[in-house]
Amino acid sequence: MSTFSLNSGWLVAHLGEEDKAIPVSLPHDAMLSEPRTAESAGGTNTGWFQGRDYVYEKVFEAPAEWADRDVYLEFEGVYRNAEVWLNSEQIAFHAYGYTGFYVPLTGKVRLGEENLLRVIARNADQPNSRWYSGAGIYRPVWLHVLPKAHIGLDGLKIQTLDHVHPTVRVSLALSCPGNVQVAILDGDRELARTECSCNPGGAVDVPLPGAELWSPDHPKCYTCRAVFGEDVREESFGIRTVACDSRQGLCINGERVILRGACIHHDNGILGAVTLPEAEERKVRLLKQAGYNAIRCAHNPCSKALLDACDTLGMLVLDEYADMWYIHKTRYDYASHMPDNWKNDLRDLVGKDFNHPSVVMYSIGNEVSETAQKRSIELTGQMTEYLHQLDDRPVTCGINIFFNFLSSMGLGVYSDKKAEQEAAKAERRKSAPAKKKAVGSEFFNNLAGLLGADFMKFGATLHGSDVRTRDSFARLDVAGYNYGEKRYLRDLKKYPQRVILGSETFCADAARFWDMAKEYPALIGDFVWTGMDYLGEVGLGAMEYKSYAPDFDHGPGWIAAGVGVLDLTGAPTGQTAYTQVAFELSPIRIGVVPADHAFEPHSPSAWRMSNTHETWAWNGCEGKETRVEVYARGAKVALILNGRPMGEKRLDRDSRAAFRVAWQPGELTAVVYSSDGAELGRTSLSSAGEETCLAVEPEQAQVTAGGLCYIRLRYTDEKGSLKPLARGEIHVAVKGGELLALGSACPYNERGYLTDTTDTYYGQALAIVRADGTGTITVRADSPYGSAQASVPCREEGGR
Numbered sequence: 001m002s003t004f005s006l007n008s009g010w011l012v013a014h015l016g017e018e019d020k021a022i023p024v025s026l027p028h029d030a031m032l033s034e035p036r037t038a039e040s041a042g043g044t045n046t047g048w049f050q051g052r053d054y055v056y057e058k059v060f061e062a063p064a065e066w067a068d069r070d071v072y073l074e075f076e077g078v079y080r081n082a083e084v085w086l087n088s089e090q091i092a093f094h095a096y097g098y099t100g101f102y103v104p105l106t107g108k109v110r111l112g113e114e115n116l117l118r119v120i121a122r123n124a125d126q127p128n129s130r131w132y133s134g135a136g137i138y139r140p141v142w143l144h145v146l147p148k149a150h151i152g153l154d155g156l157k158i159q160t161l162d163h164v165h166p167t168v169r170v171s172l173a174l175s176c177p178g179n180v181q182v183a184i185l186d187g188d189r190e191l192a193r194t195e196c197s198c199n200p201g202g203a204v205d206v207p208l209p210g211a212e213l214w215s216p217d218h219p220k221c222y223t224c225r226a227v228f229g230e231d232v233r234e235e236s237f238g239i240r241t242v243a244c245d246s247r248q249g250l251c252i253n254g255e256r257v258i259l260r261g262a263c264i265h266h267d268n269g270i271l272g273a274v275t276l277p278e279a280e281e282r283k284v285r286l287l288k289q290a291g292y293n294a295i296r297c298a299h300n301p302c303s304k305a306l307l308d309a310c311d312t313l314g315m316l317v318l319d320e321y322a323d324m325w326y327i328h329k330t331r332y333d334y335a336s337h338m339p340d341n342w343k344n345d346l347r348d349l350v351g352k353d354f355n356h357p358s359v360v361m362y363s364i365g366n367e368v369s370e371t372a373q374k375r376s377i378e379l380t381g382q383m384t385e386y387l388h389q390l391d392d393r394p395v396t397c398g399i400n401i402f403f404n405f406l407s408s409m410g411l412g413v414y415s416d417k418k419a420e421q422e423a424a425k426a427e428r429r430k431s432a433p434a435k436k437k438a439v440g441s442e443f444f445n446n447l448a449g450l451l452g453a454d455f456m457k458f459g460a461t462l463h464g465s466d467v468r469t470r471d472s473f474a475r476l477d478v479a480g481y482n483y484g485e486k487r488y489l490r491d492l493k494k495y496p497q498r499v500i501l502g503s504e505t506f507c508a509d510a511a512r513f514w515d516m517a518k519e520y521p522a523l524i525g526d527f528v529w530t531g532m533d534y535l536g537e538v539g540l541g542a543m544e545y546k547s548y549a550p551d552f553d554h555g556p557g558w559i560a561a562g563v564g565v566l567d568l569t570g571a572p573t574g575q576t577a578y579t580q581v582a583f584e585l586s587p588i589r590i591g592v593v594p595a596d597h598a599f600e601p602h603s604p605s606a607w608r609m610s611n612t613h614e615t616w617a618w619n620g621c622e623g624k625e626t627r628v629e630v631y632a633r634g635a636k637v638a639l640i641l642n643g644r645p646m647g648e649k650r651l652d653r654d655s656r657a658a659f660r661v662a663w664q665p666g667e668l669t670a671v672v673y674s675s676d677g678a679e680l681g682r683t684s685l686s687s688a689g690e691e692t693c694l695a696v697e698p699e700q701a702q703v704t705a706g707g708l709c710y711i712r713l714r715y716t717d718e719k720g721s722l723k724p725l726a727r728g729e730i731h732v733a734v735k736g737g738e739l740l741a742l743g744s745a746c747p748y749n750e751r752g753y754l755t756d757t758t759d760t761y762y763g764q765a766l767a768i769v770r771a772d773g774t775g776t777i778t779v780r781a782d783s784p785y786g787s788a789q790a791s792v793p794c795r796e797e798g799g800r
Contacts, residue, residue, distance in 0.1 A: 001150065001231055006058065006073070006117075006141040015053035015120060027077075030054045030136035031123060032272035033754055036556050041126035045330070046133065047536045048556040051126035054136050056119040060143070062105075064112035070146045071105040072153060076304060077139030077275065078121050080128070080334075085118035095337040096322075097133065098266070098300035099348045102144075102153055128332040130323065131265055131561075132536030134273020139303055147230040150175050154351035158224050158237040159392075163253040166211040166239050170224060171203040178228060184208060185223040213253050214238025214357040216293045219314035221357070238311060238357030244394045244477060246499050249521030252316075252360070258517045259316060259525020260583050261294035262287055262565065263504060265534035266302065269568045270743040270753040271768055272535065278708035279768075281309040282699075286570045287531050288313055291580045296398075296503065296527040299323035299366035301349050310358035318396070318503075318527070319353055320363035321345060325370045325379065343386060350390040360394075362387055363503065367400045367482055369407035371472035381475035394477035398503035401484045402459030404468040453506050453606045456483040461490070473498065478524065485509050492520050502526035507565055507575045508609040510582035511655040528579070529607055533564030533745065542747045543604075543611035545597040548761065549748035552603040562747035563607045569712075569745045569766040574612025574629065581631040581655055587681030588632040588672045592616060594762070595663040596725055598626035613762060616685035617723050621663040628659045632672035634680045642666035689717035692726045694783045696790040705773030709737065709792050713781055714764045724762040728784035731757045736777040736794065737769040 012030060013021035036048035062071070075082065080097030083090055087110060092103040109115055123135035144153065155173030160166075170182050177199050184192045184206060191211060196204045212220040225234045243251045250257055264287070268279040280303060287295060294316035297306075301319055310317050322345070328335040338345075346364075353359040364383045370376030384395045459465060460483060473479040473495075480503030481487065488500060500523050502513055513526040533541075539554040541563020551557065560568050565575045574591030581589050591612025602611065612629050630637045632651055639646040639659050649657040651672075661668075665687040672680045692715055699710040715726035732742055733756065743753040744761035751758070758765045771777055771794045780789040 001233060002145045004143040004145070006060065006143050010056050010058045010137075012054055012056050012136065015055045018055060018057075021057070026141055027138050027274040027276060028056075028136050029134040029138050029272035029274045030121070031132075031134050032752070036559070036752070038556050040556070042129065043127065044538045044554050044558070045127060045130045045536055047538055047559045049132070051123045051128075052135070053120065053122045053124045056121070056137055058117045059114050060117060061114050062109045062111050066109070066145060067111055068148060069106075070148060070150065071109055072144045072146070073103040073105060073117075074100065074142040074144060074153070075103070075119075075137065075139070076100040076141070078119065078137050079123060079133050079135050079273070081122040083120040085120070087116055095341065096334055096345060099345055100139070100304075100352060101348070125332040127330040130329055130537065131534065132267055132273070134267060138273040139275040148175065149178060149229045150231040151226060151228050151233045154354075156224065156226050156233050156235050157354050158235060159354075160239050160241050161205065163213055163239060163241045166208040166213070167205060168208060168224075168237070168239065169203055169205050170226065171201075172198055172226060172228070174198060174200045174202065174228060176200065180204075181227040182206060183225045185225060191222070208239065211239055214240040214311075215252055216257070216314040216316060219312060219357075221311055235355050236308075236311065237355045240357045242360050242393060244361075244499055244524065246497050246522035249499075250360070250524040256521060257293070257316070258514075259294040259501070259527070260292050260514075261296055261316075261318070261525050261527035262290075262292045262531025263296045263298040263527045263529050264531050265298060265536075266300060267535050269533070269535070269570065270741040270766060272741075272753070275303040275305055276708055277305040277308070280306040281313070282570065282710065283532060284309040284313050284315050286566055288315055290531070290566060290572060290576050291583050291585045292531060294318065294360075294525060294527070295531060296320060296363070298504075298530070299398075301352065304352060307353065307356040307358060311356050315358055317356070317359045318361045318363055319349065319359055320398070321349060321365060323366050323368075325365060325368045325376060327368070327370050342383065346383065346387055347390060350387065354391060361478065362391070362393055362395050363480060364395060364397045366398045366504075367403060368397070369404055371397065371399055372404040372408045372468040377471045377475065380472045384475055384477065394499075396476055396478035396480040396501055396503060397472070398480040398482050399469055399472065400456070400482040400504075401465045401469050401487065402456050402462070405459065405462060405465040408464075408468050453508065455606070457486045460484040461486045470495075485513065488516055488520075488523055492522055496522075498522065499524055504529050506607065506609070507579065508654060510579055512653060514582055514584065528565060530561070530563050530565070532566045532570065533560055533562060533568040533747070535560050537561045537563075539603055539605075539747060541605045541607035543602045543608055544746075544748060545594070545600055545602050547597065548746050549603055554603075557748050557750045559749045559752070560745075560747035563605070567745035568747070569743075569764070571745060571764065572614065574614055575609050577612075577614045578609060578629075578631045578656070581633060584633060587634075588630065588637070588670055588683050590614065590616075590668065590670050590683060590685055591629040591631065592618070592668075592685070593627040593629075594618065594724070595621035595624050595626040598624070613724060614685065615722060615724055616668045617688035617717075617721055618663050618725060619665065619688055619690070619723060620725060623662055623664070625660055625662050628661050628668070630657045630659070630670045630672075631655055632657070632670070632681070634672040635675040636673050638671045638673070640669040640671070686721070688721045688723045689719060691718045692716070692723055692785045693718065694730070694781060694785050694788045695720065696779055696781050696788040698779075698790050698792045700792060702793045702795050703771045703777060705771050705794055707771055708740070709769045709771060709777055711767040711769065711779050711790065712764060713758075713760070713767060715760060715783075715785055716763075722763050726763050726785065727760050729757055729759055730765060730781050730783045732767050733780045734769050734777065736775050737771045739767060740770050741768040742766070
């Protein structure tokens with residue numbers, strides 16, 4: 001098979017305005033450049049972006065020698081209701097915006113001539129998402145050319161049969177019977193080779209004595225090469241087995257692994273929804289550095305590039321199917337298509353994931369209140385069984401236990417009648433932000449935000465909550481608890497055969513989860529909401545002061561959720577420090593509330609543990625009191641400022657202690673002690689110097705032509721220490737590349753990310769540049785604190 005990139009040379013325009021088309025390269029997020037207004041029907045869910053329909057066009061030539069070949073297009077992701085047209089003929093329609101699809105061109109493409117490819121992506125029918133979806137062809141497009149006798153697309157599958165005596169089964173979907181040569185490679189070294197005569201659905205078992213196993217700590221990957229006549233196909237894979245039960249927990253290669261997980265949405269922060277390999281790899285790498293060993297793809301199938309990164313870096317994956325089944329959560333979401341499409345969708349999901357050792361579990365849904373109904377209890381079982389026919393990985397579903405109970409009483413349930421009433425009200429008040437009545441998950445999120453984090457967790461303990469979830473849980477391999485932490489101990493005893501996963505949890509509960517999971521194997525893991533901040537669901541987790549968010553109404557100036565353990569630019573927060581202590585990856589850390597506004601009102605949040613930063617550089621706040629949080633594993637902690645004791649406190653059940661301290665320059669030290677007084681660890685934070693300068697800091701030493709370079713823009717002292725209270729707009733100019741995005745992590749951002757100027761947020765911002773391949777990238781930044789620049793060499797492009 002020959003594969004060609006179709007990611008360059010496109011034109012895009014609003015549907016019906018093709019005369020205004022502009023050139024773009026794919027992947028492309030068309031929604032990110034739309035205006036954000038009070039009239040946006042997506043509202044807070046989608047970050048107030050307007051919804052539009054788009055048309056993409058590309059001309060390509062099909063050589064005459066393709067006459068004896070089969071030709072396919074592959075779209076990894078188009079949001080949404082995609083129509084594919086070739087030379088004025090519609091040849092495909094794909095409704096779901098998060099699954100890839102193949103389009104056969106054999107017999108339709110004009111050989112020896114130019115062909116016009118036209119793709120329509122619809123996103124004007126708003127609202128259709130509960131988060132920022134992006135729009136357009138936001139994942140890559142490929143052209144595959146195969147000989148008539150070939151291995152099917154997604155037709156080479158590698159499954160580990162035995163990890164003790166490493167053996168894999170290579171399954172082949174062939175277009176016709178024939179001989180196949182299969183080789184297992186470690187780089188250029190051949191580990192095994194076999195030849196067999198196969199039927200169209202044949203398989204061959206290949207022993208691999210001495211081969212290394214894949215695990216999160218040792219992510220060893222091999223290559224399987226299959227040759228069928230002229231067709232040569234290669235797939236990366238890892239040797240690993242997955243088993244899961246209530247007695248031993250989740251085991252990889254026979255050893256128990258506790259999932260230290262983080263939920264993530266599909267967007268890449270200030271880049272929007274575009275899926276680029278460097279962006280996906282960076283997201284996984286930063287989450288791994290933060291202490292996580294697993295991610296939950298919330299609430300839709302992830303990209304191929306993300307799975308490649310997880311395989312290479314050793315990150316476990318829970319890949320999720322959908323956010324809704326047959327009951328809408330927004331008026332135009334996928335619920336209209338799901339009942340007819342779920343089998344095809346799950347088959348596509350498995351086809352994408354099967355060979356990736358990082359994928360250890362599937363989720364069939366997120367907070368689908370249908371699971372409280374008899375119809376969907378059966379559907380839960382049908383979907384689980386269907387996945388078992390396709391793959392042997394365990395299956396879960398993220399169920400909000402309390403909300404299932406509430407929805408069974410009619411609270412917060414979506415209906416078209418309600419949606420139409422609210423749309424009419426919004427139309428009558430175009431001059432103000434549309435204060436729509438929330439329904440479905442948005443209703444529950446708002447309720448939790450109003451009543452606090454304990455609201456959902458307490459509600460989950462009610463008897464009615466158990467009644468409305470137990471039957472669906474019984475039809476899953478793993479019971480996914482969204483905010484059900486207070487049920488764990490009770491249900492571990494009541495349902496001894498049940499395997500429990502904290503499929504969505506609060507960061508503040510990480511230490512309690514970890515202590516419980518170590519004791520009870522049936523509690524296999526936890527996925528915090530959320531690992532990295534994301535666009536949409538604006539202000540959900542934000543604790544912003546008036547200096548950064550003049551209004552707390554979550555109106556059109558708001559753009560992001562503000563809820564990440566890592567912020568929108570991937571920078572760690574105080575929650576990152578706490579997480580590493582909770583998971584016993586670090587003995588003690590300190591988080592400090594911004595001293596310039598500590599104890600002042602801020603925007604409310606049920607999801608964020610606190611708004612601390614791991615710094616003492618609050619220069620200019622002499623004498624102002626702030627809250628210092630110490631995170632530690634031990635019995636008690638002592639706090640010391642410039643050698644003077646600030647007091648001692650016992651750590652609470654969540655491994656936290658808080659102090660009220662007046663800021664002064666110098667060094668803040670925390671020490672943790674055991675119950676018998678032995679010192680277990682200490683850590684310190686220091687203030688910054690008086691001078692403030694601008695630093696331009698590339699994250700990479702070099703970049704590939706066409707690849708991404710991430711550049712941090714930071715206000716620092718003369719030694720490079722961040723100064724979080726230094727603030728001022730930064731103008732960026734680029735040579736040797738294209739500035740794709742520029743912005744800060746602030747969830748309130750009226751400007752967006754497609755300009756050459758940005759404000760800073762607690763002293764820093766981020767620029768993302770795509771190398772044009774002409775040579776070195778040079779980024780120059782100008783600010784009130786001076787100018788700076790950095791250069792990154794560009795190397796030859798390699799790989800797919």
